[in-house]
Amino acid sequence: MTLGRHRYPARQRSDEMRSMKRRRFPGFLCGMAALLASLPLAGAEVVFNRPVTLIVPFPAAGGPDLAARILASRLQERLGQAVVIENKPGASSMIGLAAVERAAPDGQTLLFTTITTVIAPYVLSKEAGDRKGILGTLVPVIAPATTPMLLVASPRLGVTSLKPLIDLARSKPGLTYGSAGIGSGTHFAGEMFKRAAGVDLLHVPYPGVAPSIVGTMRGDTSLLFAALGAALPQIKNGNLVPLAITEKKRSSLLPEVPTATEQGVSNVEIHAWYGIFAPTGTPDAVRDKLNQAVNAVLALPEVKKDFAAQGVEVLGGTPAELAGLVKADDDRYGAIARSLNIRAE
CATH class of the missing domain: 3.40.190.10 (Periplasmic binding protein-like II)
Known part of the structure; x- marks a missing residue:
C-alpha cells in the first residue's frame, strides 16, 4: 500500500479526469474570449463607429481652436466619421485634459492642445494641477503643427x-x-x-x-x-x-x-506647437490609424495653405517625436517655473 495516494481502477481515474476537463473548459473559453477581446487583432482594420471628438482646452476663436478646426474639416474624410470640436477651457487647460483622461481609450476622444498643458502642472496649486504631467496622463499621437x-x-x-x-x-x-x-x-x-x-x-x-x-x-x-x-x-x-x-x-x-x-534682447526663446493626445490604454493600432490619417491630411496643399493663413506651419511626424517635444519642454519650463517662481494659487 502506498501512503498519500488513492488507488483506483484505471477506467475510474480516466472518467474522473474527463469530467474535470468538461467542468473547467467553459471557464477557460470565457477567460480566453475576454483576453482576446481586449487585444487589437493583428492586421485588423481599425474602424471608428461614431464621431471623433477633438477637445480643445481653450476658448473658441483662439489659435489652437482655429488650427483644430482646419484639421477636423479634412480629417473626417480619412476616418469615415465626423470630427467634432469641443472647447473645454479653464485651469490652464487642465479641465480639457481631465475630460480626455476620463474618456474610453478607443481613440474617439482626443486632446488638441499646446505647450500650456506641459507647463500647467508646475504653476497650478496642488489641488488644481496634475503633477504627473501630460505624458503621465495621456499618450501622444502626433504634433500637427507649430507656430512662432x-x-x-x-x-x-x-x-x-x-x-x-x-x-x-x-x-x-x-x-x-x-x-x-x-x-x-x-x-x-x-x-x-x-x-x-x-x-x-x-x-x-x-x-x-x-x-x-x-x-x-x-x-x-x-x-x-x-x-x-x-x-x-x-x-x-x-x-x-x-x-x-x-x-x-x-x-x-x-x-x-x-x-x-x-x-538686443536674448534668452527670450519660446516655441509653440500643437499636439494631439489620446487616453492612456489606447491600442497602438488605433494610435497608428490616427497618426497616419493626420499625416495624410497635413500633406494636402490646401491644408498647408489654410494653416499658413493662420500663421501656422505644418509639422507632423510620429508619436515618439511628439513625446520628444513634450519631454524637452517639460525639462526646460519646469526649470524656468522654479527659477521665476511662477505660481497660480
Missing part, C-alpha cells in the same frame, strides 16, 4: 520695435502685458522678456488666447505675447503691431519682423 511666438503691441502704444518699448517701460514702470492665462506659454514669454530686458511689466492674465488678443486690440493691455497663428489676422488688419519674434530665427510667415535677439 511673438510680442505685439496695441497701436495706441505708439511703438514699432523693442528699443523704444524698453525705453518707455523703464520711464513708465507698470506697463501692462496680456497673456492667455497664468502658467500659459505666453505668460512664460512675458516673464522671460521682463528678466532679459530689465523692465517692469504688469501681467494681466486673460481666460484664453482670443480674449487676450481682444483686450490688447482695445488697449486694455499695452502688450501681448501670443502665438503668431492667433495674432496674424489682427496684425494684417492693423489692429496689433508686431514688435519681435521670440524664437531663434525669423518666421517665414512674417519675415519682416526681427527676433528679440536681433534687437
